[in-house]
Amino acid sequence: MAQTRVDLDSSVGYVLKQAAAALRASMEAALRPLGLNVPQYACLELLGQRPGLSAAELARGAFVTRQSMHTVLQGLQDRGLLTRPPTAPQGRALPTRLTDQGARLLAQASGAVAEVEQRMLDGLPADRAERLRQDLAACAAALTAREAASS
Amino acid sequence: MAQTRVDLDSSVGYVLKQAAAALRASMEAALRPLGLNVPQYACLELLGQRPGLSAAELARGAFVTRQSMHTVLQGLQDRGLLTRPPTAPQGRALPTRLTDQGARLLAQASGAVAEVEQRMLDGLPADRAERLRQDLAACAAALTAREAASS
DNA sequence: ATTCGCATGTCAGGAGCCTGACACGCAGAC
DNA sequence: GTCTGCGTGTCAGGCTCCTGACATGCGAAT
Numbered sequence: 001m002a003q004t005r006v007d008l009d010s011s012v013g014y015v016l017k018q019a020a021a022a023l024r025a026s027m028e029a030a031l032r033p034l035g036l037n038v039p040q041y042a043c044l045e046l047l048g049q050r051p052g053l054s055a056a057e058l059a060r061g062a063f064v065t066r067q068s069m070h071t072v073l074q075g076l077q078d079r080g081l082l083t084r085p086p087t088a089p090q091g092r093a094l095p096t097r098l099t100d101q102g103a104r105l106l107a108q109a110s111g112a113v114a115e116v117e118q119r120m121l122d123g124l125p126a127d128r129a130e131r132l133r134q135d136l137a138a139c140a141a142a143l144t145a146r147e148a149a150s151s
Numbered sequence: 152m153a154q155t156r157v158d159l160d161s162s163v164g165y166v167l168k169q170a171a172a173a174l175r176a177s178m179e180a181a182l183r184p185l186g187l188n189v190p191q192y193a194c195l196e197l198l199g200q201r202p203g204l205s206a207a208e209l210a211r212g213a214f215v216t217r218q219s220m221h222t223v224l225q226g227l228q229d230r231g232l233l234t235r236p237p238t239a240p241q242g243r244a245l246p247t248r249l250t251d252q253g254a255r256l257l258a259q260a261s262g263a264v265a266e267v268e269q270r271m272l273d274g275l276p277a278d279r280a281e282r283l284r285q286d287l288a289a290c291a292a293a294l295t296a297r298e299a300a301s302s
Numbered sequence: 303a304t305t306c307g308c309a310t311g312t313c314a315g316g317a318g319c320c321t322g323a324c325a326c327g328c329a330g331a332c
Numbered sequence: 333g334t335c336t337g338c339g340t341g342t343c344a345g346g347c348t349c350c351t352g353a354c355a356t357g358c359g360a361a362t
Contacts, residue, residue, distance in 0.1 A: 007200070008196065008197070008200055011284075012284045013174055013178075015284050015291065016287055019290045019294075020168060021291075023168070023290070025294070027164075039318090045159065054339095056339070056340055056341080063168060063169070064320090067342080068319050068320075088326095088327085088340085088341090091340075092327055092339075092340040093340060093341085094341075116164070117162065119294065120290045120293050121293075124290075128282075131279075131282075132283065133161070133166050135275060136167055137166050137170075138274050139170045139173070139272065140169045140172075142271050142272075142274060143271050190348095205311090207309070216349075217311075222348085222349090239310090239357080243311060243356060244310060244311085245311075303362100306359100306360085307361095308357105308360100309356100310356080311357105312356100313353085313354080313355105316349105317348105317351090318349080319348080320346085320348085322343105322344090322345085323345105324342085325340105326341080329337090329338085330335100331334100331335085331336080332333105
């Protein structure tokens with residue numbers, strides 16, 4: 001009963017997980033009609049905003065391992081949504097880019113996801129949503145910094 | 152582009168996922184010395200606060216399926232951390248309870264997780280953390296309500 | 303009272319993701 | 333110049349979790 005215990009409903013961590021789970025479920029539902037799952041969409045979105053990313057960078061951005069991203073990339077490449085050079089222009093990294101078809105599908109997917117996010121923030125004023133974003137970023141930074149420090 | 156597109160760093164959804172991933176990683180690290188993973192801890196924590204929950208209720212609370220919770224429960228039961236009646240006292244639900252050993256392990260795990268959460272909220276004033284919790288709960292509610300409505 | 307709907311527990315089957323490992327390429331220290 | 337450390341791409345293996353399905357028990361509608 002000390003404050004060193006976790007009370008579920010008053011725990012930021014629990015509610016955070018709850019919100020993340022709800023968001024993922026809604027995203028899955030919104031992306032399914034387009035034939036995409038969340039990791040695939042994350043990959044396309046990352047490539048749309050930062051063309052030329054390597055598979056390892058995409059993996060970090062999508063919160064999966066390089067190996068998982070590898071299979072995701074193969075699937076998307078087989079569907080003609082992105083291209084990778086057969087040989088590395090420098091180092092070992094293979095810069096990945098969207099094809100025109102990939103960019104078109106991304107536009108649809110991005111719109112669908114934006115709708116979900118809009119619905120999620122529906123009851124929140126803009127300034128409060130912005131503060132929410134900042135605080136979440138601070139939480140993530142505090143945890144990842146600790147990871148590096150505790151090594 | 153239009154505001155119907157998602158800009159990664161300014162997207163609440165992306166930062167939400169980022170924070171959730173960081174939290175999960177930190178929790179895994181904190182629980183590993185105790186021989187627990189996140190679903191197992193979630194199960195114990197739920198039982199500690201709401202004894203007598205059924206497997207299906209535990210699954211919803213831990214954001215996994217009944218089947219996954221089933222295997223989690225079997226593992227915890229084999230370790231003597233919880234008990235389930237062999238027959239259902241009413242209906243089909245089997246009310247689950249912690250053993251004394253389970254309660255002791257939970258106390259340790261709960262403390263470790265509370266430390267992680269404390270570190271996550273380190274830079275945030277208490278009132279701001281509370282508002283963060285409220286806003287996250289509102290986000291989750293907005294998404295889940297939509298799920299029910301769109302059926 | 304019977305039937306329908308719903309929730310629960312349980313059993314395969316399979317997809318997704320991760321851990322572990324190895325080879326390759328670059329940049330820095332010695 | 334050589335060597336060490338780090339990042340990347342890739343393969344194999346295994347584990348976790350989910351989807352699908354079925355049987356059981358309760359409650360409400362008919």
